[in-house]
Amino acid sequence: MTTARTVLTIAALTLREATRRRVLLALAVLTVLLLVLSAWGFSRLAAESLTSGEARLTASILLNLVMFGLSLIAALGTAFLAGPTLSGETESGIALAVLARPIRRSAFLLGKWLGLVVFGGGFVVLAGLAEVLVVGATVDYWPPEPAAALALLAAQTIVLLTLTVLLSTAISPMASGVVAVGLFCTTWVAGVVGGVGASLGNDAVGRVGSVSRVLLPTDGLWRGAMHAFQDPAALLEFGGGAEAGAFPFLSQAPLTVTYLAWAAVWVAMVWGLAAVAFARRDL
Amino acid sequence: MTAGPTAAGSAGLREAADLVAALPPGPAVWCSGLRKRYGKQQAVADVSLEVGRGEVVGLLGPNGAGKTSVIKMLLGLVRPDAGEVLLLGRPAADPAARARVGYLPELFRYQPWLSPIEVLTLHVRLSGIDVPAQEQRDCLALVGLADRAGDRLGGFSKGMQQRLGLAVALVAGPELVVLDEPTSALDPLGRVDVRDIVLALRSRGVAVLLNSHLIGEVERVCDRVVILDRGRVAASGSLDELLGQREVRLHLTDLPAGAAQRLASAGRVEREGDWFTVALAAGDPGAVVPDLVGDLVALGVRVHAVEPARISLEERLLGILRAGQGDHR
Numbered sequence A: 001m002t003t004a005r006t007v008l009t010i011a012a013l014t015l016r017e018a019t020r021r022r023v024l025l026a027l028a029v030l031t032v033l034l035l036v037l038s039a040w041g042f043s044r045l046a047a048e049s050l051t052s053g054e055a056r057l058t059a060s061i062l063l064n065l066v067m068f069g070l071s072l073i074a075a076l077g078t079a080f081l082a083g084p085t086l087s088g089e090t091e092s093g094i095a096l097a098v099l100a101r102p103i104r105r106s107a108f109l110l111g112k113w114l115g116l117v118v119f120g121g122g123f124v125v126l127a128g129l130a131e132v133l134v135v136g137a138t139v140d141y142w143p144p145e146p147a148a149a150l151a152l153l154a155a156q157t158i159v160l161l162t163l164t165v166l167l168s169t170a171i172s173p174m175a176s177g178v179v180a181v182g183l184f185c186t187t188w189v190a191g192v193v194g195g196v197g198a199s200l201g202n203d204a205v206g207r208v209g210s211v212s213r214v215l216l217p218t219d220g221l222w223r224g225a226m227h228a229f230q231d232p233a234a235l236l237e238f239g240g241g242a243e244a245g246a247f248p249f250l251s252q253a254p255l256t257v258t259y260l261a262w263a264a265v266w267v268a269m270v271w272g273l274a275a276v277a278f279a280r281r282d283l
Numbered sequence B: 001m002t003a004g005p006t007a008a009g010s011a012g013l014r015e016a017a018d019l020v021a022a023l024p025p026g027p028a029v030w031c032s033g034l035r036k037r038y039g040k041q042q043a044v045a046d047v048s049l050e051v052g053r054g055e056v057v058g059l060l061g062p063n064g065a066g067k068t069s070v071i072k073m074l075l076g077l078v079r080p081d082a083g084e085v086l087l088l089g090r091p092a093a094d095p096a097a098r099a100r101v102g103y104l105p106e107l108f109r110y111q112p113w114l115s116p117i118e119v120l121t122l123h124v125r126l127s128g129i130d131v132p133a134q135e136q137r138d139c140l141a142l143v144g145l146a147d148r149a150g151d152r153l154g155g156f157s158k159g160m161q162q163r164l165g166l167a168v169a170l171v172a173g174p175e176l177v178v179l180d181e182p183t184s185a186l187d188p189l190g191r192v193d194v195r196d197i198v199l200a201l202r203s204r205g206v207a208v209l210l211n212s213h214l215i216g217e218v219e220r221v222c223d224r225v226v227i228l229d230r231g232r233v234a235a236s237g238s239l240d241e242l243l244g245q246r247e248v249r250l251h252l253t254d255l256p257a258g259a260a261q262r263l264a265s266a267g268r269v270e271r272e273g274d275w276f277t278v279a280l281a282a283g284d285p286g287a288v289v290p291d292l293v294g295d296l297v298a299l300g301v302r303v304h305a306v307e308p309a310r311i312s313l314e315e316r317l318l319g320i321l322r323a324g325q326g327d328h329r
Helices: A002-020 A023-047 A052-092 A094-099 A105-139 A146-168 A173-199 A203-215 A218-229 A241-245 A257-280 B003-022 B067-074 B116-127 B133-142 B158-171 B188-203 B215-221 B259-266 B285-298 B313-328
Strands: B029-038 B041-051 B056-060 B082-087 B101-104 B176-180 B207-211 B224-229 B232-238 B246-253 B267-272 B275-280 B302-310
Touching (some): A002 A023, A002 A052, A002 B116, A052 A094, A052 A146, A052 A173, A052 A218, A094 A105, A094 B101, A105 A146, A105 A257, A146 A173, A146 A257, A173 A218, A218 A257, B041 B067, B041 B207, B056 B067, B056 B188, B067 B082, B067 B207, B101 B158, B116 B133, B158 B188, B176 B188, B188 B207, B188 B215, B207 B215, B224 B313, B246 B285, B259 B267, B259 B275, B259 B285, B275 B285, B285 B302
Parallel strands (some): B056 B207, B176 B207
Antiparallel strands (some): B029 B041, B029 B082, B246 B275, B246 B302
């Protein structure tokens, strides 16, 4: 009971920090900019005379591209919020008075994490939904599984911020943000490289993507989200099969349940590691 | 058949519970054999100390003596390598032991995006104790922040943040207050406020552990003092025990023969002109001094002034620390 109260109090505090520190404002401005730009782009697209197949393919690719932009904004936002909120507070001494209260450190950490999850997940879901609506209004394209796609996008953000939380129990606030975003981009690139390898029939290079997707599930979840955003016929339009795998803004296959379970286990494991590290830390 | 033993068992249990309830509550702080090493540096070598309920204990010692490390170990902020801690009678490993503990850290920083009243509300919630909003405001007023209750902390000076830290330590009805250098950022007025607050806490039966290097402050408010040096307890005791040596200064003229002898019988005498300082030998000073003055007057000595004096805590502290250094060389 008291632990739940602590978790909720700290989660609410983290959300308040995000709004008061103008992180929310910065994200909102960037998102509106991206939405307006994409709305303009899509409306220009609608003016072109494309076949319905071409239109769906282009809409799918562009939607995925914009969503990638959104997920990057979310990644940067949460990574640079998670760093300061944990290691920043322990460095500056704000955590001293708070953790001297009758609360468990794991409850404190869970509260911080939960606040960040609500913030990051809420942001990508809302911004993503807005983008889906923009696309629907401009080019009349509706993704096949918008809810699943948005959930996967949120899951990707959660994976990244869990990693940042772990990093920020060990290293400085700035470094944890930089390392997390760096790893996020690296896995994405590894995924693209793996796709190129697979399309060339090179198994060794193809495996790079699979291995990186297991180590850090952000790219795997992102590919799952793309698959749910894109038109099923788009891949065939693109040539289908292996060649499309080399293209970073189309995904060949939906996510397996096993992979989703792995992502959940990964989050639980990394969070547990963060909790152990944080509980042992001298403040 | 079964009711008998059960009834006897519950009666026994009740008896045991009554017995436990009748025990005096454990001390506010009790720790034994605390040790902490940071890399090669042995910050705390072996510290055992106790703060009784309602007692004000000062923690003194030079920089790097391990005072802040000891405080952080008491509050579960630093993991001791060895040793045991009880807070208000409960093992400190259980966070609930800190429910009635208030703490002002040496490094006081509070969420800059919150206002003072929001910080207090946060701490009240985390402490799990119900404190009415009015009491929280009273607490801010006590530290002189009543008219800044709604402003963001971002623009607060260090002194004002330290005042807020004091309010945070006091807000949730503590039975033990740990103050780590509570006046480091305060002006002289603020220091007087802190002294008054500590004295008020003592009068309400709240135990206080005060770490300060302002010896005068400690001397004025503390019942007992623990002196740390290089991670060990170098000395501890009540002020009377530590400053046991009492002196009396006398302004005397027209000394007849025999007066010097009478003075010497009371203790070692130092003379500066007409002023005599007598280091009183053992005995109740309450009886020794009047007897001495009475005898001197009877001898025909003209007594202009009698002033009690004793060595200051500062002199005693320096003496202990220098003796410790001597041992190490």
